[in-house]
Every structure is written in C-alpha cells, then in structure tokens.
Amino acid sequence: MAEVKVFGAWGSPFTHRVELALKLKGVEYEFIEEDVRNKSPQLLQYNPVYKKIPVLLHNGKPIAESLVILEYIDDTWEHGPSIMPKNPYDRAMARFWAKFLDEKGVSTLWKACWIPGEEHVKDKEEAQEFLQLLDNELKGKKFFGGDSFTLADIAGNFIAFWFGIIIEVVGVELMNNDKFPNLCAWIDEFNSSFKEHLPDRDQLTEVIRGRFLEASAAKS
C-alpha cells in the first residue's frame, strides 16, 4: 500500500498544486483519478465537509483543501525546496497572496473568460483590476516571495498556466505584456521553473476546448 495518495482530477489546477508540491519535494505518491461528476464513496468519506478534490491521504489520514495540503506537505517533508519561508512576515505574505489568488483568482478570471459578451463588461473590469494588483505586487520580483517561490506562487498556477490556454481557446483579450509586464514575467518564470511538472499543454487545451464547447452549447 502506498503511503501517500492523492485523490484528484487531471486538469484541475487545485489538484495540480498538490502534485506540484509533492514532485518538488520528491515525495512518491499514488494518484487516484476522481470523476468530479460522480464522486467516489472514498472521496466523500475523506472530505465530508466540502466533498471536493483534491484530498491527500497520508498513512490513512485525509487532508482536504489545496492550500492546507500544501502547508502540510511543507511541514511534513523537510527535504527538497521549502514552500514556506522561515521569516514570520514573509510567511504571512505568502499566506496572504495564496489566499487572495485562491479566493479571487479562479472565480474572477473564469467569469471574465468564460462568459463573453457586452453584458460582462463588469466581469472583465474586475479581472483587469485583479491582474493589476498582481502586477503591482510582482514589480521587481522574480516570485511573489522574492527570489524563491512560495505557497503563493504555487497557488497562482491557474493564472500562470491555465489562464493562458483559456484565453486562447475562448479568444478573449485580457492580458498582454504591455499592460501587465511584471505579471507576464512571473508567468514566464513559473512556466520555466516548473516546466517538467506541468500538465501537457496540448492535452489540457483539448480538455478546456471541450468544456468551452459544452458550456456554449448548454447556453444556446
């Protein structure tokens, strides 16, 4: 029996955060693909509160919520790169930006990308404000934490990798290098630093294209 199991879904940025952290730490794990439309009894048993992926199972003990899992991984496996800085203020900043990216990132950008049309001017404006806040924060910095990545950078995986593909599939203009140069530089840094641990871009593009067509068909 494997000591570490991840219950997740391929193509989910939340699942990917957990896999990325385990890979960076060099922790071997068994991946259990969940069908998010027909969740397994095991998943519901391990995460009765949110009933969501990802769940990390370590020696039979379940942990849910990707940011909670990431800190658990860092607290448990000390080898490999640190996900959390040592200094209390730097730790607070990593947690602050991770929380912000987690709470606002996916929902804000998803709304702005997924539902094009004139009526969504406000969603697009909100997305621009959100991206501007990140661009300001990243000025003169390689990562959110400075020279080294932290929890916040891993939490930003949706923006660094998924968002670019969604923009391409949907054909919406939301980001360019002139507008958000610091954010674009961070995206490049993320993709180059974690290159070997990212999902296959073509395969993810096809998955996202499929969902977009499905959502478009459901609306019309």
Added chain:
Amino acid sequence: MAEVKVFGAWGSPFTHRVELALKLKGVEYEFIEEDVRNKSPQLLQYNPVYKKIPVLLHNGKPIAESLVILEYIDDTWEHGPSIMPKNPYDRAMARFWAKFLDEKGVSTLWKACWIPGEEHVKDKEEAQEFLQLLDNELKGKKFFGGDSFTLADIAGNFIAFWFGIIIEVVGVELMNNDKFPNLCAWIDEFNSSFKEHLPDRDQLTEVIRGRFLEASAAKS
C-alpha cells in the same frame, strides 16, 4: 510610538480574533478604531487589496486578513499559549476548520438569522447543515484541536459569542442543546476560557440590535 497597532472596529468578530490572540499572548498594542463606512487613508494604504479591517501593523509592516494575522502572531511571539499545534496533521486540521469557519460561518449564519421569513427556508437549512458538521467534529472534544484551543477555535468566535446574541435579537430558532450538544458544550468552553477577553455582552447586544433595526427599516 507603539510597536504593535491594530486597525479594527469594535464589535467586529474578525477584529476580535486578532485582539484575542494578542491578549492571550500578552502582547501590548494600540487599537485604532476604523469607521468601516468611511475608511481612513491609512487603512487603505495598509490593505490596498481588500480595503478591510483588521490590519495588524508591526514595526511599520502591515498584515491583513484575520487568519493570516493569527498565524503571524503565533510565528512571531512564542511566549504565551500556542495558537498552532506542533504536529503537522494537527496543524492541517486547525487550518482546515479555521478556513471552513471563516468562509462559511459568518455568511451562512448571517443569512439564516438576518433575513427571516418563509422564503429563507433554504438559508436556514444550510445553517443547520453547517452547525451539524461542527457538532459532529466536536464530539468528544473540548476544543476543535482536542484538549487545547487552536486557530480554529479563535476563528469560531462568531459562532461562540456573536451568534447567540444575534439569535436573541432577531428571535430566530436555530440552535439548542438537544440538537447540537457538542457544539453547545464547545460554546460554553469558549466563553468560559476566554471570558476576560470577550466584548461586553450588553454593549454588543445594543450594537447588533441597532443594526438589525436599521436593516429592517431599509427593507420595509
């Protein structure tokens, strides 16, 4: 100049979490009352992302978001009781429940209490489900973390103290000892453990009553 400042609002459970943690640690601080309807330029400067209270200012460096502040306090001041357990799994559980109480607690209970009437049956059902999850988790335990309080218990201050007053003011039946015995025992434990650091109950009742009357007048 004080080393530690808290920008907050009297009667805010989010502000109270920070004050409670500082008091438990024996950290002296200056409290700066913010008018949440007319926020000070200082608050906006220190929390440009959320523009919300509370903000902790320590040696001129600002930290926002109450749960982030609580972990910062624990990371920074090692004397006094620990807010975070030492064991990685216990730490993860403290963060998980704190996050759940933070994200779901205030909004779910507020909706169920504040807007009475037949049309809010669903809000009340959601509140009951939420309280049931907490009751299950607290079975056989003094605090969320077991014998000692953690981040999760402090994050639960709204339920332990504010919620009872709101129920009383609004006159809504949402909780009793028969239905949620473990949760009610935890509430008693919270109020007895932190008695000397809680807001004045009569004064808070008056503030909440005032807001309720104001909200009722605005609706009619």
